[in-house]
Amino acid sequence: MQLVQQCHAWVAQGQLQAAMVAYKDWIAQHPAEPSSAVAAFNLAALLNQNGQKEQALTFNKLATQIQPRLYQAWVNLGLCQESLGQTQQALQTWQQALMEAPGQVILLNHIGRAQEIAKDYAAAQKSLLQSLVLDPQQPDVWQHYLHLRAKQCQWPVAHTIEGLPGFEDAQDMIERLGPFGILSQSDDPHIQRACAQRFLQRKQAPIPPLPPTPSPRRPGPLRVGYLSGDFKTHAVSILMTEVFELHDRSRVQVWGFDYSDPTPTPMRQRVLAAFDHHVPLHALSDAQAAQAIRDADIDVVIDLTGLTAGGRMAILAYRAAPVQIGYLGFMGSSAMPGLTHVLADAFLVPPALQAQFAEQVLYLSCYQANDRQRAIGPTPSRASCDLPEQAFVLCAFNNTYKITPAVWRVWMRILQRAPTAHLWVLEDNPQAKIQLLRQAAIEGIGPERLTFAQRVEPQAYLARLRCADLFLDTAPYGAGTTASDALWAGLPVLTCPGRSMVSRMAGSLLMAVGLPELIASDWQDYEDKAVGWAQHPQPLQALRQSLQERRDSCRLFDTPTFVRDLEQVLIGVSAPRNIA
Numbered sequence: 001m002q003l004v005q006q007c008h009a010w011v012a013q014g015q016l017q018a019a020m021v022a023y024k025d026w027i028a029q030h031p032a033e034p035s036s037a038v039a040a041f042n043l044a045a046l047l048n049q050n051g052q053k054e055q056a057l058t059f060n061k062l063a064t065q066i067q068p069r070l071y072q073a074w075v076n077l078g079l080c081q082e083s084l085g086q087t088q089q090a091l092q093t094w095q096q097a098l099m100e101a102p103g104q105v106i107l108l109n110h111i112g113r114a115q116e117i118a119k120d121y122a123a124a125q126k127s128l129l130q131s132l133v134l135d136p137q138q139p140d141v142w143q144h145y146l147h148l149r150a151k152q153c154q155w156p157v158a159h160t161i162e163g164l165p166g167f168e169d170a171q172d173m174i175e176r177l178g179p180f181g182i183l184s185q186s187d188d189p190h191i192q193r194a195c196a197q198r199f200l201q202r203k204q205a206p207i208p209p210l211p212p213t214p215s216p217r218r219p220g221p222l223r224v225g226y227l228s229g230d231f232k233t234h235a236v237s238i239l240m241t242e243v244f245e246l247h248d249r250s251r252v253q254v255w256g257f258d259y260s261d262p263t264p265t266p267m268r269q270r271v272l273a274a275f276d277h278h279v280p281l282h283a284l285s286d287a288q289a290a291q292a293i294r295d296a297d298i299d300v301v302i303d304l305t306g307l308t309a310g311g312r313m314a315i316l317a318y319r320a321a322p323v324q325i326g327y328l329g330f331m332g333s334s335a336m337p338g339l340t341h342v343l344a345d346a347f348l349v350p351p352a353l354q355a356q357f358a359e360q361v362l363y364l365s366c367y368q369a370n371d372r373q374r375a376i377g378p379t380p381s382r383a384s385c386d387l388p389e390q391a392f393v394l395c396a397f398n399n400t401y402k403i404t405p406a407v408w409r410v411w412m413r414i415l416q417r418a419p420t421a422h423l424w425v426l427e428d429n430p431q432a433k434i435q436l437l438r439q440a441a442i443e444g445i446g447p448e449r450l451t452f453a454q455r456v457e458p459q460a461y462l463a464r465l466r467c468a469d470l471f472l473d474t475a476p477y478g479a480g481t482t483a484s485d486a487l488w489a490g491l492p493v494l495t496c497p498g499r500s501m502v503s504r505m506a507g508s509l510l511m512a513v514g515l516p517e518l519i520a521s522d523w524q525d526y527e528d529k530a531v532g533w534a535q536h537p538q539p540l541q542a543l544r545q546s547l548q549e550r551r552d553s554c555r556l557f558d559t560p561t562f563v564r565d566l567e568q569v570l571i572g573v574s575a576p577r578n579i580a
Contacts, residue, residue, distance in 0.1 A: 007042065017179050026027065027062070035207030044076060054473050056080050064100075069105030072249060078110060090114055091224050105135045116144065122431050134436050136166035139202055143178035150184060150401040152431035153408075155336065155439070157185060174348045178221060179307040187476035187498040189356035193333045196307055200335060205314055209319035210294055221253045222571055223271070225293055225321065228329070229311060231260040233267045235481040236304050238458075242276035242371040246563045251571065255296060257281055257289065281372050290318030299323065299574045305337065305567075306330025313337075323573055326359060330370075331480065331502040333357040341573065342368035343367060343566075347508040350502055361567050366512040368505070369562055370484055377459035379466045387467055391422035392534040395468035395491065397453065398482055400432040402426075402474040406435070410527050411472060412443035417527075418534035424468060427452035438520070465489035470540060473506045480505040487513055487556065490548045492540060494530055496520040512556035516545060 005025055008496035020364055021111035023043035027036045028466055046055035057080040063073035075095030078090040082540045105143055112127035121422065128145040132138060149157045158173035167173070174185055175473065180197035186192060226244070229237040238410035247254050257277035261269070272278050281289040289312065293301060301321040305311040306329040316324050316338035327343040335358040342349075342359045347368040354361055382389050394414065396403075414420050419570035427433050433452050440450060456464070462485060465471070471486040473479050479486075483493050483506040495506035509521045520526035551557060 003039065004042065011046065013192050016046060016050060020050075032066070034067055035069050037063045037073065038362055040066065041070060041073045041076070044073070044080070048076070048080065053080055053084055057084065061284070064097075068100040069102060071097055071101035071107060075106055075110060078114075080511055082114065087114060087118060088351065096205055105131050105138070107143055108134075109138075112141075112144070112162075116148065119429060121148050121429050125152070125154075132166060133164065133424075136164075139176065139198075140178075142166070142173075142176040143181055143199075146173065146177050147401065149182040150181065153400055153403055153435040153439070154431070155435070156159075159368075164180055167580065176503060177333075179334065180309070180330070183500070184404070184474075184477035186499050187503055189333070189353065189500050192500060192502075193356060193358070195336055196333065196335045197305065197490060200313070204314055204317065204337070207314060209315040209317070209338070210290060212295075213294070213322070216347045221249065221251055222567075222574060223253045223255060223299045224570060225255040225257050225296065225298040225301045227257040227293075227312075228537060229259045229261075230305055231256060231258050231268055231271045232263070233265050233528050237267055237271050238374070239328065239370060239481060239484070240304065240371075241271050241274060241564055242373060242559050243369045243566070244271065246560055248471045248563070249276070251567050253277075255279060257293060257296060257301075257438065259289075259310075264282045277441060281315075283530065286314035286316065287311055288513050289315045290320040294318075298571050300325060301344075302327050303336075304329045305338065307334045320459045323570075325570075328480075331505065332500060333359060343569070344501065345508055345512075347497075347511050348504050349372070351377065353499070353501065362573060364562070364565050364569060366562065367508055368480065368484060368512075368556065369566075370559055371487070371557050372557055373554075376466075376489060377463035377464050380460075381578045382467050385424075385467050385513055387424060388418070388422055392418065392420045392470075392537060393422050393468040394470055394472050394484070394530065394534075395424045396472045396474070397424075397426045397465075397486075398474045398479050400428040400436075402477040403436070404474070404476075404481075405439075407474050408439055408521075410523055410537060412445050413527055413532070414530045415445050415449050416443070416505035417531045421449075421530075423450045423472075425450060425452055427454055443528055461485070462489045465491045469537065470530065472530065478506050478516070480504050483509050484556065487547065489549070490544065490551065492518055492543050492547060494518050494520065494526060496523055496526040509556055513554045513571060514550060515547060517543060534561065547550060 007022055010019040020043055021037045030036050040059045044056040060073050060077035060080055063070055067080060078093040091114050091231040094107045097107050103342040108127045113125045115124035125148045128141050131141055146157055158170040160170050161167035177185060179199050182192050231309035244254055252256045253276050255277045257279050264563050279292055284500060298321045300323045302325045304327060306326050306327050313336050316336055319338045322337050325341040325343060326339050333356055339359050341362050344361050345364050348367045359480035387393055411423060437447055465486050466489050468491055471491050471493040476498050477498055486493050493506050497504040497507040510518050519528055
């Protein structure tokens, strides 16, 4: 204990090396004593903190050998292996520890997380279920467990188990979903916002804002800071890159505040080249990141990640900029502290929906940005896509977690009523494919009426959309980037807007291309439209021709006009300044 106390004191004084030497000396002098397991564990933590991951791995392994029941060492050993790219070894370490040590809940959670990252969803779900049976009071584990069921199309997502704490009430289980997961399971804006608020209360303690800046602010171009963990090959960057490039530098100076995966990719390189100033935040705490925004004297921060995976919501809580806007990453009211506004359009957030937002809504003529430089490859044959040549092909390429039982039943009724119709679905994971085929069989639809598409690179993905006749949208989480992909490729999109912002994305895009005929008034109308066009395709072909003719001139793909519109909104909401 004296050794540990002394080493803690040295670390607090910045004398990391002294502490590491002391732990090494102790281990050398007492190689087999249980105390050396603690010394090795603490030493490994310091080595990891110092970036010496290989040595950290060695001493974590030593700690487990000296004291196999020290489960924290098993956890850290696996984390070291994972950080070195040894994912399979990490899984094996944690699975071995389940037999060796207590702390099963923590170990199971790490196992489930690693399995989910590896897209082994069935195994991940099993691990998290074991963890929840041991300890139901784990909100983060609940939201991952339920979202895994949604990804695999395991319906109902909220399955009840009588007598098992936490599993008795279906509605209570649904509301355990995280703010992102709830978007695909409930169209009620009240429930969506309540989930976001509960998540924030659990994750983020109140943060006092930075002191206000003196006014008046300096003259010159508006300083706009884009904040994101998705400056990489991601839907947000796919939509936004040309916007960064086209900003009028006499009016707007573009800053990129970046905590994205730094692995070089063509998309990431293009994004970073579009910024006037790139500020990496990876090594900064949230408070330091907020201070970096303040030091840059940013007028408007646009957060492009929100309450999605990896989002650093605490940065906004410091209120480093006078105006902080949510856009694209999270399609709903996030209720994030410090977020003052959201960007939308009149279809996406009509007046009746405004009251559900904690943020003030700023209106664009069309909410979605787009990149006109997206290349489309040569159109493949239907045969090469495993599609029947003469069928009326209904394309449904949204992620599988967006498919609900209600939507699936509508699609099955379309197939029942239209014998020439064929459904083309994204094959995201094997479990989802098995479940969807099973559900189709229950509705009397054989496997020959469905084709499952593998993921392909972007140009080929856009090209094969042209093999379909009609894109079917989902609800309550509808298509955003995927819908604009279809429209860019010339494929009409059928949608049925709901009550929530996230259910109205495709409808907004169709208004922007001038095709309101593709917006259904309700699900019966959606079904009837699809069946009618499958049986009599000429009216749909006319809509498709209209889309192809107006694609390059319509509002949705007029990126220069979108950028001017965005700049005008940003200037209007900022403090008065001398801007050209």
